[in-house]
Amino acid sequence: MNNVNPRDYRWNSFNVLISTFEIFISSKVRRNDVKDDDPDLPRLRITRFPYEDLKAMTGDFNINLGEGGFGSVFLGILPSGIRVAVKCLDGFGQIRRSFLVKAGTIGTIHHVNLVRILGFCAEKSHRLLVYEYMCNGSFDKWIFHNDQEFDLCWQVRRKIIVDIAKGLDELHEECHQKIIHLDIKPQHILVDEHFNAKLAYFGLSKLIDKDQSHVITTMQGTHGYLALEWLSFVIKEKVDVYSFGIVMLEILCGRKNVDHSLPSDEVHMLTLFQVQSRIRTTIGHD
Structure with missing residues (x-):
């Protein structure tokens, strides 16, 4: 039997102890990383x-x-x-x-x-x-501007409206769960190099099972794009459809729905449509 030097034995034991301690610390760090993460x-x-x-x-x-x-x-x-x-x-x-x-x-x-x-x-x-990455950025700069460089022809505007509608249809009808975006606006529509429009930024999104008709939530979104349903806090995918309608009008008119830089009677775009509607109704009755 070989003789074992007590000093070597103690030294090897010390190395094993150090290695074990390092493994323990390393695994503890990893466990802490996981612990701080969401379980899902x-x-x-x-x-x-x-x-x-x-x-x-x-x-x-x-x-x-x-x-x-x-x-x-x-x-x-x-x-x-x-x-x-x-x-x-x-x-x-x-x-x-x-x-x-x-x-x-x-x-x-x-x-x-x-x-x-x-x-x-x-x-x-x-x-x-x-x-x-969407190289042409958010759509607001293409419709809210004073620079002729960003002018879009009617064919492109129409295409972008159709693209947004297709994106919403996917969220509302084709997914396993209905997804309500809740914040449809030009800033959340991105444009690629071919001027294909894509919906982005789903931070406020809500999921609804197919057999659910609505979800109850607190008011969220952006002023000027909020449907009247928000007053009851009972939300359906129709709130996205309302916001999409506002965006469509902004694309067609080339101005913001709410623009405080304009005269007081022109600040709200929908007010102008309501006035025009009343004028046409009055003329029709006359």
Whole structure:
């Protein structure tokens, strides 16, 4: 039997103890990472990006594409060279729930008129979504402007109206659950290089089972695009249809529904239509 040097034995035991301690610490860190995440995140069926990877892809979040609902959007470039839009979500609570709605539900829908969610990041306090990049940005700059460069012909305007309608039909009729967007407006319509329009930013979205006719929720959305149903807090997909109607009028008229820079009797676009309707009715009776 070989003699064992007590010093070597103690040294080897010490190394084993250190290694065990390192494994324990490492596993504890990993457990803490998981603990801080939402329990539903492992079930999401889209790509999960490490935060450091997204930080590198965006050049440390260098190019700001704009401020969307619940956070800022930055330009990123995937290793393949494809450009993406990376949205950094702010806060928790409702933001965490909206994050799961977006990543878990909208991320599984592939429709030509809905902006695709390509992936997400959830590490500690970081919550980010990776969207397909739309080079022509949000649609508001194409209809609310004083620059002839952004003028769109009627054929393009008509196409964009049809694209939005198709996107809403997908959300309301074709998905496993009805999805009510709740914040349809030009800023939430993105345009690609071919002027295909896509609905985006589903932070306020609500899911309704097919056998449900409505959902009860607090008032949300943007002033000027809210249907009268919001007064009762009993919401159906019709609230999106109303908002879509307002957007359609804005596209056709080339002005905002509510514009406080105009004279007081022209601030509200719908008021002008109501006045014209009364005039036509009066003339018809005469």
